Amino acid sequence: MEIKVVKFGGSSLADANQFKKVKEIVTAEESRRYVVASAPGKRSDDDIKVTDLLYKCFELAIAKKDISEVFDKIVERYNGIIKDLDLDLSLEEELETIRAGIIHRASRDYVASRGEYLNAIIMANYLGYDFIDAESCIFFKEDGSLDTEKTNKVLSDILLEHQRAVFPGFYGCTNEGTIKTFSRGGSDITGSIVARAIHADIYENWTDVSGMLMADPRIVKNPKTIEVITYGELRELSYMGASVMHEDAIFPVKVANIPINIKNTNAPSDPGTMIVPATSISAPNIITGIAGKKGFSIINIEKDMMNAEIGFGRKVLEVLENHNVCFEHLPSGIDTMSVVISTDELRNTKYEMVAEIAKVVNADRVTVEEGIALVAVVGRSMEKAKGTACRLFTSIASKDINIKMIDQGSSERNIIIGVDEHDYQDAINAIYSEFVK
Ligand code: ASP
Secondary structure, eight states, X not given: OOOEEEEEOGGGGSSHHHHHHHHHHHHHOTTEEEEEEOOOXXXXXXXXXXXXHHHHHHHHHHTTOOOHHXXXXXXXXXXXXXXXXXXXXXXXXXXXXXXXXXHTXXXXXXXXXXXXXXXXXXXXXXXXXXXXXXXGTOEEOTTSSBOHHHHHHHXXXXXXXXXXXXXXXXXXXXXXXXXXXXXXXXXXXXXXXXXXXXXXXXXXXXXXXXXXXXXXTTTSSSOOBOSEEEHHHHHHHHHTTOOSSXXXXXXXXXXXXXXXXXXXTTSTTSOOEEEESOOSSOOTTSOOEEEEEEEEEEEEEEOTTGGGOTTHHHHHHHHHHHTTOOOSBOOBOSSEEEEEEEHHHHTTTHHHHHHHHHHHHTOSEEEEEEEEEEEEEEOGGGTTOTTHHHHHHHHHHTTTOOEEEXXXXXXXXXXXXXXXXXXXXXXXXXXXXXXXX
């Protein structure tokens, strides 16, 4: 029988009404056997997520202030959901334990994790599924990273004993037995871990949008939804700022070749976006998506006969390494080399680094240009498609925009350009109109 792991984000579980939608979705297909729950999210724009309320309580307790007002809001949220769903369930004891824990300085991660913990208990009760505490099956190593193999082994064994279950997302346990959370939005990772452990056919990630958009809707008006995207493409777009789920959620399902389907709890019949290991289906528009970020700088290094000098690149990169600075791109000419770096990374070390670079390679000139935006145009269909770069650059030129940097990997899966930050939005719109019909 097909197995689906379904993860619901905070907005899908914000109140009883959303819980009802989730139950309809889960029960609509026999295969939706394992559910991962986030904490209740915002019910409206000016609402506060339960996770944020919990962090607030933690901060108040540290400052030795009264947590009652904020904690009572949390109690109200959960009791409201239980009452509106008419459940025969009381979380009073759990809530009192958590309240006492916060007052007696429980760890920040423990406090934050309780949002998912309580919501998953409610969801398990509502669906009639087993509750499995993530504390018993998701493990972190001493260095804070996920203990992938131990988690997969223990979780696979536990799953064999449960036909249908609900897991709280966002947290696990260290080898010393203390609760540890992923970074924000980490329930996406929990879903992916569970999907891998049960060898799911698909990991459905239910949120409040009908999939991933081809461009940022704050820049492009009504961008189209991406129907199918590969893990590789998604990685490139997420790295450049496009976000639809937690970046690290890809890795557990990627090793197991499990596709992810991004779906909308509020419009369940929309197909959403399929994220797949590879596909022979070409994207309808040559490009799959466009993403970008402002806030980059370019260090330009000039030196006559640079190209003949062995070790030149190593010396430059060693300076970066010594300053613990990572670079994004490294376009070079015959006697010039440019290093593209996030301006934030350079903030404290710019002058020192420039002086060091100039010294170690005995450069003729080193200059730094700030205010650069990078735009990544990503698409598996670009490979071997003639004229793509021509169309891209013509569209930019037609808007009178100057391109300061070009980078295309030989995978031909992406072309990245650097433009002045003032031209950022126009560049993205120009590219979108050229490629998306
Ligand atoms: N509730 C956590 C957060 O707000 C984790 C999650 O929703 O994935 O970040």
